[in-house]
Amino acid sequence: MLSKTCLLFLIVYFVPDSYGQRAKKFFRKDYHYFEAFDSFYKIHLIPKSWSDAKQVCTLEGATFFYPENTDEANAVLSLWKKTTPSIKWLWLGISDILVEGVFETVDGKSIDEVYTKWFDQGIPDNYGGNEDCLILDIKGTTNDYVCDVKSYFVCKKSRQSLEWNHQCNMPNLDYIYSQESGKCYKLHTSPLNWTEAYAICQVEQSYLAVITNHREADFLAKLTMSTPKPRLKGKYSRGTYHVGFHNKLNEGWQTIKNTPINEDLWFENYQPVGNDNGECGSMFFDGRQINIDCGTKSFFICEHAEVGLIEPTDVRLTAQPYVGGGVDK
Numbered sequence: 373m374l375s376k377t378c379l380l381f382l383i384v385y386f387v388p389d390s391y392g393q394r395a396k397k398f399f400r401k402d403y404h405y406f407e408a409f410d411s412f413y414k415i416h417l418i419p420k421s422w423s424d425a426k427q428v429c430t431l432e433g434a435t436f437f438y439p440e441n442t443d444e445a446n447a448v449l450s451l452w453k454k455t456t457p458s459i460k461w462l463w464l465g466i467s468d469i470l471v472e473g474v475f476e477t478v479d480g481k482s483i484d485e486v487y488t489k490w491f492d493q494g495i496p497d498n499y500g501g502n503e504d505c506l507i508l509d510i511k512g513t514t515n516d517y518v519c520d521v522k523s524y525f526v527c528k529k530s531r532q533s534l535e536w537n538h539q540c541n542m543p544n545l546d547y548i549y550s551q552e553s554g555k556c557y558k559l560h561t562s563p564l565n566w567t568e569a570y571a572i573c574q575v576e577q578s579y580l581a582v583i584t585n586h587r588e589a590d591f592l593a594k595l596t597m598s599t600p601k602p603r604l605k606g607k608y609s610r611g612t613y614h615v616g617f618h619n620k621l622n623e624g625w626q627t628i629k630n631t632p633i634n635e636d637l638w639f640e641n642y643q644p645v646g647n648d649n650g651e652c653g654s655m656f657f658d659g660r661q662i663n664i665d666c667g668t669k670s671f672f673i674c675e676h677a678e679v680g681l682i683e684p685t686d687v688r689l690t691a692q693p694y695v696g697g698g699v700d701k
């Protein structure tokens with residue numbers, strides 16, 4: 373006979389993944405949900421150029437925000453005034469970068485279909501012949517401005533577009549769960565230097581992988597073998613993968629979690645001493661760790677540890693009626 377718990381368990385695991393998560397109305401803990409627009413928003417507080425801002429939103433699985441209408445503009449303005457009133461203006465996901473004078477949203481809508489409130493007559497004015505990106509100031513008015521200037525910005529995710537990686541408890545579907553470690557990993561195949569790789573993992577709510585033991589090293593070795601690797605031109609280190617340890621502070625090798633590294637995992641038991649060919653951590657394709665110059669570009673591995681959805685607690689959460697709130701932990 374099926375017990376009640378068992379039945380609930382079956383129901384929970386036969387609803388489509390994304391549907392279950394959409395009902396919870398949770399995307400990421402750093403995003404704020406607005407019921408009226410059925411979407412999640414995040415005000416980014418590290419200033420970026422317009423192009424970099426666009427990339428960050430994409431990496432977070434979201435869209436570079438622009439207001440669809442006055443109501444949405446007002447909602448974001450009120451969140452902005454409440455949380456970060458010292459910010460005077462921010463980028464919107466609208467530009468005329470492709471064709472001068474033809475402003476479009478990052479997802480291809482004409483500016484006529486969305487919110488604008490030009491701050492003065494004659495705006496947009498393409499001042500100096502070099503203003504292609506739109507800003508919103510805290511009074512709600514819009515203007516064209518120089519795209520290379522760094523400023524704040526907002527990313528938006530509609531609930532309808534939300535998908536969920538249940539094993540890894542995160543929206544990124546390309547993370548792979550490891551039974552060996554109980555954590556999730558993604559091998560990135562766009563070569564970056566160690567610091568850039570570190571930042572990308574952070575954007576994905578992860579960190580450069582910390583290899584704690586041989587089992588985990590073996591899993592990562594399997595991951596490097598099973599991941600398709602594009603043939604790329606340009607200078608980067610092939611066959612190495614940035615991971616989460618370093619000697620950048622010259623205090624000895626340590627993980628990015630400030631814990632000692634596993635000394636058994638050095639390639640051929642070789643432990644570099646002093647400034648010997650680099651102060652950053654990588655691993656070979658076989659999972660053994662090596663040091664590398666921090667400026668060297670290579671593939672890299674991010675790790676996400678906040679997993680563990682296959683627990684009775686999740687059944688309980690899903691089985692209860694939703695009572696609002698927007699976050700589930």
Ligand SMILES: [Ca+2]
Pocket residue numbers: 468472473498502503504505516
């Ligand atoms: Ca322009």
Ligand SMILES: [Ca+2]
Pocket residue numbers: 495496497498499503515516517
């Ligand atoms: Ca202007």
